[in-house]
Amino acid sequence: MNEKRYAALTFRGPGTDLRVGLADEHEWMGGLTTARNGITGNPNIPTEEVFTTPHCRRVEGTVTSTRPLSYNGTLIEDITVRFEAGTIVQASARTGTEVLQRMISADEGARRLGEVAMVPASSPIARSGLLYFSTLFDENAACHIALGQSYSKCFTDRGLAGPEALAARGANRSVIHVDWMIGSDRIDIDGVTADGAAEPLMRGGEFVGE
Numbered sequence: 001m002n003e004k005r006y007a008a009l010t011f012r013g014p015g016t017d018l019r020v021g022l023a024d025e026h027e028w029m030g031g032l033t034t035a036r037n038g039i040t041g042n043p044n045i046p047t048e049e050v051f052t053t054p055h056c057r058r059v060e061g062t063v064t065s066t067r068p069l070s071y072n073g074t075l076i077e078d079i080t081v082r083f084e085a086g087t088i089v090q091a092s093a094r095t096g097t098e099v100l101q102r103m104i105s106a107d108e109g110a111r112r113l114g115e116v117a118m119v120p121a122s123s124p125i126a127r128s129g130l131l132y133f134s135t136l137f138d139e140n141a142a143c144h145i146a147l148g149q150s151y152s153k154c155f156t157d158r159g160l161a162g163p164e165a166l167a168a169r170g171a172n173r174s175v176i177h178v179d180w181m182i183g184s185d186r187i188d189i190d191g192v193t194a195d196g197a198a199e200p201l202m203r204g205g206e207f208v209g210e
Contacts, residue, residue, distance in 0.1 A: 001028040001050060001052070001191075002027060002028050004191055004193075004199075005194070006022055006191035006192055006193060006199075007021065007022060007192050007193060007194045008020060008021045008022055008058070008191075008192040009022065009116065009189055009190065009191055009192065009201070010189065010190045010192060010198065011063065011143070011182060011183075011187060011188075011189055012187070012188050012189075012190075013184065013186045013187035013188060014064065014186055015062070015063075015064030015080060016061075016062065016063045016064050016182060016187065017061045017062055018059070018060070018061040018062060018063040018083070018182075019058075019059070019060045019061050019192075020054045020058075020059050020113065020116050020145070021054060021055040021057075021058025021059060021086075021170070022052060022053070022054055022055055022058075022116075022170075023052070023053040023054060023055045023056075023150070023154075023155070023169050023170035023171055024055070024168075024169040024170055025155050025156045025157070025169055026052045026053050026054075026154055026155060026156075026169075026170075027052060027153075027154050027155055027156050027158075028050050028051070028052045028154070029050065029051060029052065029151075029153065029154055030047070030049070030050050030051075033153075047140050048119055048120060048123045048124075048140060049117045049118065049119045049139070049140060049144075050117065050118050051115055051116065051117035051118075051151075051154065052115075052116060052117075052154045053114070053115065053116075053150045053151060053154040053155065053170070053171055053172075054113040054114070054115070054116045054145075054150075054170070054172075055086070055169075055170030056086050056109070056112040056113060056114070056150070056170055056171065056172035057085060057086040057112075057170060058085075058086055058170065059083040059085075059086045059112070059113050060083055060084065060085070060086075061082070061083060062080065062081070062082045062083075063080070063081060063083075063145070063182050064078070064079065064080045064182070065077075065078060065079035065080075065093075065180050065181060065182060066142055066181050066182055066183060066184040066187070067131065067138060067141060067142055067180075067181040068131060069096075069135070069138075069178070069180040069181070070131070070133040070134065070135070070138070071096070071099060071100075071103065071178060072099070074096045074099040075095060075096060075133075076093050076095060076096030076097075076099060076100050076180075077093060077094045077095045077096065078093055078094035078095070079091070079092070079093045079100060079180060080092050080093070083113075086112050086113070087111045087112055088104055088111040088112075088147075091104055103147070103176065103178060104147060106148075106174065106175055106176050107174055107175055107176075108174075109148060109149065109172050109173045109174030109175075109176075110147055110148050110174050110175070110176050111147070112147070112148075112172045112174070113145055113146065113147060113172060114146050114147065114148045114149045114150040114151070114171075114172040114174065114177055115144075115145065115146035115150065115151060115154075115177070115179065116144075116145050116146075117139070117143060117144050117145070117146075117179075118143050118183075118189065118201070118202065118207075119139075119140055119141070119142055119143050119144065119183060120202075120205060120206050120207060121142065121183060121184055121185040121187075121204070121205025121206060122185075122205070122206060123140055123141060123142075124140075125137060125138070125140040125141040126140075126141040126142060128141075135178075135179050135180075138181065139179045139180075139181065141181060142181040142182065142183035142184060142205075143181070143182055143183025143187065143189070143202075143205075144179045144180060144181045144182060144183065145179070145180065145182055146177050146178060146179040146180075147174070147176065147177075147178050147180075148172065148174035148175070148176035148177040148178055149172060149173060149174045149175070149176065149177040150166070150171040150172045150173070152166055152171065155169065155171075183202075183205055184205055185204050185205040185206075186204065186205070187202065187204075187205055188200070188202060188203050188204070189201045189202040
């Protein structure tokens, strides 16, 4: 993914037709992280996700959740949101709508994306068939997006340029960071190159070629 340097990803499936622009100078990362003292660890186990920072002003289209989101004690099911110029302009859910609306009203950045992640539909968490009511587990069942704060480390310079430079590259700022699942075995994902060509990344929820 880092070699490809895609400009955007597209997600297509039932209730979803979404284009997620990727931040300038973004970097894809996985579960491993190295602390400033040089010790490497994996704080999120089990995980098969690869994730990066989307461009918070370059998200367009509609996306529907594929698994429930447990948020502050409320189960939010069947979320559907529509983005225009990176901002949610419509949002609904079958259950937990009021909580969803409060969440995306936390501040201006709560209506924009701070993370996009790819997870195969055949991941161990997905195969368990369980809802764990904990996002750290449940997000590893499917591709997901997060509303709110971006990860500063998901850049080629690991964010050392500072907050203003990160914002110019498309990083989002918010008091929240809430992941919810948008992937399944019915979702196809393409990577879009800088010249607009689309390349298959996932078909039926699985990485192409795996």
